[in-house]
Amino acid sequence: MRQTREVIRMGYIRRPAYYKAFRCIGSDCTENCCIGWEIDVDEDSLAYYETVPGDFGERLRASIAPADAQTGEPAHFRLDAEERCPLLNDCNLCEVLLHLGEDKMAQICTDHPRYYEWFSDGREDGLGLCCEAAAELILAQIGAPAFDVTEADGVSETGTEAETELENVLFSMRNALFRLACEDAPFDDKADRLYRTAKAQQEQYDDLLFPFPEDEDADETDEDTASWSQAFWRESTLTSLLEMLLGFEINKDDWRTLLTGAKARLPEIIARREAFLQAYQGKHHEYDNLLTYFLYRHFMKALGDDAVQDKVQLALVSTAVIQLLDVYEWLAKGEVTHWAQICICKAYSREIEYNEDNTEQLAAFSVLDEME
Numbered sequence: 597m598r599q600t601r602e603v604i605r606m607g608y609i610r611r612p613a614y615y616k617a618f619r620c621i622g623s624d625c626t627e628n629c630c631i632g633w634e635i636d637v638d639e640d641s642l643a644y645y646e647t648v649p650g651d652f653g654e655r656l657r658a659s660i661a662p663a664d665a666q667t668g669e670p671a672h673f674r675l676d677a678e679e680r681c682p683l684l685n686d687c688n689l690c691e692v693l694l695h696l697g698e699d700k701m702a703q704i705c706t707d708h709p710r711y712y713e714w715f716s717d718g719r720e721d722g723l724g725l726c727c728e729a730a731a732e733l734i735l736a737q738i739g740a741p742a743f744d745v746t747e748a749d750g751v752s753e754t755g756t757e758a759e760t761e762l763e764n765v766l767f768s769m770r771n772a773l774f775r776l777a778c779e780d781a782p783f784d785d786k787a788d789r790l791y792r793t794a795k796a797q798q799e800q801y802d803d804l805l806f807p808f809p810e811d812e813d814a815d816e817t818d819e820d821t822a823s824w825s826q827a828f829w830r831e832s833t834l835t836s837l838l839e840m841l842l843g844f845e846i847n848k849d850d851w852r853t854l855l856t857g858a859k860a861r862l863p864e865i866i867a868r869r870e871a872f873l874q875a876y877q878g879k880h881h882e883y884d885n886l887l888t889y890f891l892y893r894h895f896m897k898a899l900g901d902d903a904v905q906d907k908v909q910l911a912l913v914s915t916a917v918i919q920l921l922d923v924y925e926w927l928a929k930g931e932v933t934h935w936a937q938i939c940i941c942k943a944y945s946r947e948i949e950y951n952e953d954n955t956e957q958l959a960a961f962s963v964l965d966e967m968e
């Protein structure tokens with residue numbers, strides 16, 4: 597699946613129902629997305645910026661580092677010593693918007709935190725959890741996930757019948773996963789059912805791709821009967837997982853501090869998790885929403901690598917890591933406030949989700965192997 601493809605005909609646009617409620621909170625945002633992120637400048641914006649006259653035009657061009665053909669790095673705004681976009685003023689407002697208008701902002705600045713995925717017959721849009729205004733909406737949902745579907749011109753591309761069929765198979769598998777994610781059941785039971793379902797879905801998908809006679813002698817393996825949750829919440833698994841996360845490139849020190857603190861208190865986190873879940877009972881829907889969010893955003897990427905089960909594993913591990921950090925927060929502060937939960941979610945998303953190497957490694961992290 598690619599992020600941008602030639603668009604040619606009428607198709608659907610699917611969006612989570614909360615999407616339309618999103619508003620950037622601008623200067624009220626505690627973690628402005630123009631601080632600490634490298635911001636690419638697309639070619640159309642770059643061409644326009646070349647034509648902007650006067651002092652502001654000069655300053656605009658001086659703020660952009662050109663594309664580097666050798667490293668493949670695209671043109672981007674040069675961050676200042678405090679990692680701020682040089683066009684962010686003291687009130688945290690964008691000077692491109694103020695001087696030239698919203699439609700002249702670089703594509704990524706207009707889009708963020710929205711993301712788009714294209715399919716044969718349409719497009720799916722979503723909001724990234726790394727933005728605090730989006731996280732607020734994502735966490736607040738109650739009940740089964742709801743989507744708005746509209747028709748629009750130019751959001752679809754011609755795919756082969758086989759491509760469309762594969763997409764539909766995956767969409768229907770994802771719907772089954774959504775239903776499981778929102779069942780009224782304890783989190784661990786739900787995680788086990790999601791894991792077993794993902795394993796069965798992987799087999800179905802493989803059969804579809806490689807329709808060879810089945811190995812009739814195939815026995816049930818330990819992995820078929822083992823509990824994903826039991827394996828995940830073992831100290832050895834969590835130690836390996838946190839070491840993996842600490843080994844990734846880290847953007848902000850608060851994330852390293854959080855992971856290091858949690859790692860130091862793992863035995864206590866495991867021992868007190870049930871008590872935390874009791875105390876946090878009224879908010880368990882947040883974990884359903886996170887499972888749904890990660891499935892919606894990442895599951896269909898299996899079209900690119902056929903790794904269906906890994907995409908579910910990514911959703912499970914991501915949600916469980918956020919829960920682990922919640923337990924740590926609860927142990928450290930005596931409660932997990934709504935704001936603390938938003939901060940944990942956006943830090944996880946910022947550090948993990950926007951780096952493909954990270955998501956691939958987490959998706960492939962074998963929880964059940966850690967039992968051996």
Ligand code: SF4
Nearest residue numbers: 620621625629727729
């Ligand atoms: S992180 Fe979200 S709320 Fe904050 S400035 Fe960016 S888009 Fe706006």
